[in-house]
Amino acid sequence: MGYPVKIATCCHCGSKAALRLDKRQHVLACASCGAPLRDFKALPMPAEARPAVSHQPQVRRFAEKPKAVAYKKNKARKKKKRIGWLKDVAEDVFDFVEDIFD
Structure with a gap:
């Protein structure tokens, strides 16, 4: 985790500068006029993205x-339609009867 970044306002000239406190370098004087810095305000840290909570049961x-x-x-x-043997016999009988009457 890094060190916090703060906005510092110069008490003499009113210029604002980002003050990053770290192990090597941290200055509490204005870069433009050399006056002491005051009115420190912390920059908001980016919020961690949390997954949305669903109250529905999972599909x-x-x-x-x-x-x-x-x-x-x-x-x-x-x-092919087959002619049944009974029909064939009936046709022969009909022809025989017809021949008798002729």
């Missing part, structure tokens, strides 16, 4: 199920 996330590959069914051929 459960489930792994997506892999979608099954669609099975493409081959189109069925049209089947």
Whole structure:
């Protein structure tokens, strides 16, 4: 953590300067006129960014199920309509009866 930075106002000329106190150098005199500095005000420290608090329950996330590959069914051929054997017999009987009457 660094040292605090303060704004210092000169008591003689009224100029303002940023005063950074550190291990090597700290001066309590004005850089322009040499008068003592007074009226120290601390610069506001940047606030730590906190994550927003949500009061809603967290949404459960489930792994997506892999979608099954669609099975493409081959189109069925049209089947030729078969004439039943009973219909064939009935047709023969009808022809026989018709021949008798002729």
